[in-house]
Amino acid sequence: MDKIWWEETGGPRRFLESATEFLADGGSVVLCLPKNLPWRDTMREVLYKLLDDKFSTTRMTETVDAKKISKTPPKYVLENFCANKSGFKLYDKAHAEFLATRRNIALNDRCLWIRNASDAQVDEWFSFIADYHGFLADRRGGTFLLEAGANFKGTNTDGVKILAFDKEISDYDCFAFNIMLAAEGGKNKLMKQYLAELVTRLTERNVELAAACMNCRDEFLNNPHDVFKRILLEGNFTYAKTYEDIEQAIWVTQLKLIFPLIEDFRREVLLKKYYREISVALPCDSAWQEKIERPEQAELGILIHLVNMGKLWFQPPDWKELLYYRDLRNKLAHLEILPLEEVQRIFDKSEEV
Numbered sequence: 001m002d003k004i005w006w007e008e009t010g011g012p013r014r015f016l017e018s019a020t021e022f023l024a025d026g027g028s029v030v031l032c033l034p035k036n037l038p039w040r041d042t043m044r045e046v047l048y049k050l051l052d053d054k055f056s057t058t059r060m061t062e063t064v065d066a067k068k069i070s071k072t073p074p075k076y077v078l079e080n081f082c083a084n085k086s087g088f089k090l091y092d093k094a095h096a097e098f099l100a101t102r103r104n105i106a107l108n109d110r111c112l113w114i115r116n117a118s119d120a121q122v123d124e125w126f127s128f129i130a131d132y133h134g135f136l137a138d139r140r141g142g143t144f145l146l147e148a149g150a151n152f153k154g155t156n157t158d159g160v161k162i163l164a165f166d167k168e169i170s171d172y173d174c175f176a177f178n179i180m181l182a183a184e185g186g187k188n189k190l191m192k193q194y195l196a197e198l199v200t201r202l203t204e205r206n207v208e209l210a211a212a213c214m215n216c217r218d219e220f221l222n223n224p225h226d227v228f229k230r231i232l233l234e235g236n237f238t239y240a241k242t243y244e245d246i247e248q249a250i251w252v253t254q255l256k257l258i259f260p261l262i263e264d265f266r267r268e269v270l271l272k273k274y275y276r277e278i279s280v281a282l283p284c285d286s287a288w289q290e291k292i293e294r295p296e297q298a299e300l301g302i303l304i305h306l307v308n309m310g311k312l313w314f315q316p317p318d319w320k321e322l323l324y325y326r327d328l329r330n331k332l333a334h335l336e337i338l339p340l341e342e343v344q345r346i347f348d349k350s351e352e353v
Contacts, residue, residue, distance in 0.1 A: 001211040002039035004180055006046045011173030015163060016043070019145070020050040022161045023111055028129050028144040032152045032164035038207040044115075051111060051145075059143070062110050066117035066125070073121075073128040074099075081107035081142065096128055099142075100135035107142035114146045122148045126160075133159030174207060175200045181214040190347035194257055195221060201249040202228060202241065209237050221340055224250060251337050258332060258343070261350045262300070262325045270303065270322065271295050274314065278303070281311040300326040 006012050019029045037043065051061045069076050074095030082098075082105045099107060114125055129144045136159065148154075156162050178196040185192060195217055202224075203210040212231045213220050220227045225246050232239055271278065278295040284306065285291060292298055298306075304326060306312035307319070314322060328346065331338065338346075 001181065001214070002042040003046070005038055005177055005207055005211075006042050008180065009173055009177045011169045011176075012038075012043075015165065015168045016047045016050055018168075019047065019161075019163055020054050023051065023143050023145060024054045026140065026143060026159075028133060028146070028160045030126060030129075030146045030148050030152065030154060030160065030162045032148050032150055032162060032166070034150040034165060036206065036208075037165060048113075055111065059109055059111055061113055061145075063113045063115060066114055066121045069121075073125045077107060077112070077128070077142075081105060081110060081112075096131035097135040100132050100137075100139065108140055109142075111143045111145060114144065117147065119149060119152075122146065122152060123154075126152075126154050130157045130160050133157065169205070171200075171205065174203075174205055174210065177207060178210050178214065181211065182217070185217055188347055188351055190257065190350060191221075191344060194253060194343065194347070197256060198224065198249060198253045201253055202246065203239075206237065206239060209235065209239060212237075247337060251332070251335060254338055254343060255332050258328065258338070258346055261346060262329050264350070265321065265325050266300060266303075269318065270314070273318070274312075277312060278306070281306045284309075284311075300329060 006016065019031060022029050033040070048061060055061065064076075071079070077099060078095050082102060099105070102108075117125060125144070125146050126148070129146065132141070132144075134157070150164070150166055152162070152164075154162055175196060178199050179193065182192040182196040182199075185195070187195070195214075199210050199213045199220075203213060209231070212235050213228065216227055216231065220231075225243060228241065228246060231237070232241075275295050278298055282295070282298070283291055283293040284302065286302060292302055300322060303312065303314075303322060307314065328338070328342075
């Protein structure tokens with residue numbers, strides 16, 4: 001699942017590819033990552049491979065653990081990636097300027113990936129990287145990949161691009177990930193969509209939580225309340241959802257998927273089959289005193305009203321279906337949640353049409 005998120009889902013894949021392209025062009029990148037970043041180790045593995053493939057023999061990626069460094073970024077880089085320090089004189093921003101003008105030093109063939117930096121260290125590294133690129137101009141130099149927190153406040157500068165995970169990844173990416181996972185099951189298409197919609201609504205942007213729900217797909221569909229709470233507990237997810245929140249998510253998901261099927265039945269079966277008969281039975285007034293003059297305006301309740309008045313007749317199977325879909329609509333309109341067996345029946349019926 002972790003590889004599906006980082007390698008196959010559009011937004012996350014583009015997030016890493018965008019960083020790779022900018023680094024390959026000689027720029028540096030700051031990745032703003034939330035604490036609950038999905039599968040951080042997998043992200044690093046996938047990004048490292050992308051960089052390795054892109055750099056080929058021109059540059060080497062080297063990781064730097066900021067927690068193990070006591071020196072400031074300029075001093076650390078100068079001491080470790082610049083063997084020839086001839087002519088260096090200490091003055092404000094001297095390290096960045098000196099490194100930017102040196103030829104044939106190790107830094108120029110490196111992409112330094114700075115990880116595990118504190119907020120203060122991130123600010124120091126960003127300041128140094130921005131100064132370095134300011135002095136670099138059109139010369140070939142080193143590149144930097146800096147991992148920062150989601151609340152990093154820096155802005156793009158010449159040669160330095162900031163990519164924020166929370167801005168680059170959309171709600172649709174989370175749904176797309178869930179629908180790819182749901183597609184692996186044996187349910188019909190609408191039930192797979194129902195599963196993905198419900199999981200997305202319940203887990204919002206917590207992708208690892210969504211994956212855990214997908215691992216229990218059948219059990220989750222049959223008993224979402226208890227299974228969701230169990231997953232939260234077992235996975236130690238700090239995520240609060242009340243019973244009412246879960247009920248609301250189920251109801252909204254059913255409303256979103258089933259209402260269009262009811263409308264499909266009205267249009268694709270009743271209106272197409274009985275358009276002339278409905279036209280003859282009109283006009284009439286709705287319960288809200290709205291004049292209904294065309295078949296397209298006649299919702300299910302109006303059609304039943306016309307039958308009860310003796311102005312319209314449907315063949316028995318169609319009449320039975322009309323009553324069925326009217327009852328479904330009324331239940332959902334009055335906030336009633338349908339049992340899963342009923343949802344499955346509706347989906348199965350829609351695929352028979």
